[in-house]
Amino acid sequence: MMDPKAITGAQAEELSQAMDRLWIRFLPEIMERVAIMEAAAAAMVSGTITKSERENAVAAAHKLAGTLGTFKLMDGTVLARDLEACFNPGDAPIDGQYAASLVAKLRAVIDSKISSS
Amino acid sequence: MAAVKFDNSRRGTFELARKILIIDDEDDIREVARLSLESVAGWDVIVANSGAQGVARAAEQHPDAILLDVMMPGMDGPSTFRELRKNPDTARIPVLLLTAKVQGTDQRRFADLGVEAILFKPFDPLTLSSQIAGALGWN
Numbered sequence: 001m002m003d004p005k006a007i008t009g010a011q012a013e014e015l016s017q018a019m020d021r022l023w024i025r026f027l028p029e030i031m032e033r034v035a036i037m038e039a040a041a042a043a044m045v046s047g048t049i050t051k052s053e054r055e056n057a058v059a060a061a062h063k064l065a066g067t068l069g070t071f072k073l074m075d076g077t078v079l080a081r082d083l084e085a086c087f088n089p090g091d092a093p094i095d096g097q098y099a100a101s102l103v104a105k106l107r108a109v110i111d112s113k114i115s116s117s
Numbered sequence: 118m119a120a121v122k123f124d125n126s127r128r129g130t131f132e133l134a135r136k137i138l139i140i141d142d143e144d145d146i147r148e149v150a151r152l153s154l155e156s157v158a159g160w161d162v163i164v165a166n167s168g169a170q171g172v173a174r175a176a177e178q179h180p181d182a183i184l185l186d187v188m189m190p191g192m193d194g195p196s197t198f199r200e201l202r203k204n205p206d207t208a209r210i211p212v213l214l215l216t217a218k219v220q221g222t223d224q225r226r227f228a229d230l231g232v233e234a235i236l237f238k239p240f241d242p243l244t245l246s247s248q249i250a251g252a253l254g255w256n
């Protein structure tokens with residue numbers, strides 16, 4: 001097996017460029033997951049959130065928690081983990097405003113990567 | 118069974134070209150893991166986007182190891198693992214769970230299944246293959 005430590009600078013650069021292409025390719029899905037959480041947070045604030053919206057938001061947060069760090073956005077993974085706990089119907093009720101603020105921070109983290117790439 | 122493959126581009130020596138099956142319903146994770154294992158380790162990668170498809174691919178392709186997502190719609194990771202173990206053709210293929218669940222209770226539950234290892238999302242594309250190789254004693 002290729003020892004990762006033995007990867008040349010050119011190979012690491014090639015992998016990095018390929019990761020950038022995957023980031024661009026999957027960005028629409030990532031933003032769709034953020035939008036699901038934004039809608040759920042807004043529904044929490046207005047007190048109209050349904051069980052289905054919460055479950056969709058939990059799933060979206062879980063997927064982002066697993067994905068963002070892979071694209072070097074560990075701050076995004078940490079925020080997504082917090083959001084997964086926020087939206088989880090099994091957990092104690094939480095402040096919708098808090099969830100909304102976390103989603104806003106998460107969007108800012110992603111926007112920052114978009115603007116720098 | 119691993120195939121012997123001449124890798125002239127990297128070391129100029131004979132190496133084992135491992136065949137890995139990735140079972141994950143998330144397109145992005147599947148593609149990043151595939152890119153990582155192919156480009157860093159030079160392994161052959163096959164993919165499945167569901168537990169049911171993964172069970173079928175494993176029986177057809179006989180991979181050297183399976184990287185299995187935990188949370189999938191329909192047949193989830195633990196159910197998929199049990200199906201793999203039921204079939205004599207796939208029962209001995211080492212399985213590594215890939216999960217974004219970080220709580221200790223989840224980890225203990227997964228370890229009790231009898232998988233070879235539990236790997237965590239997010240993973241580093243540069244080191245995923247060495248994590249797998251380390252867990253399976255392939256180093």
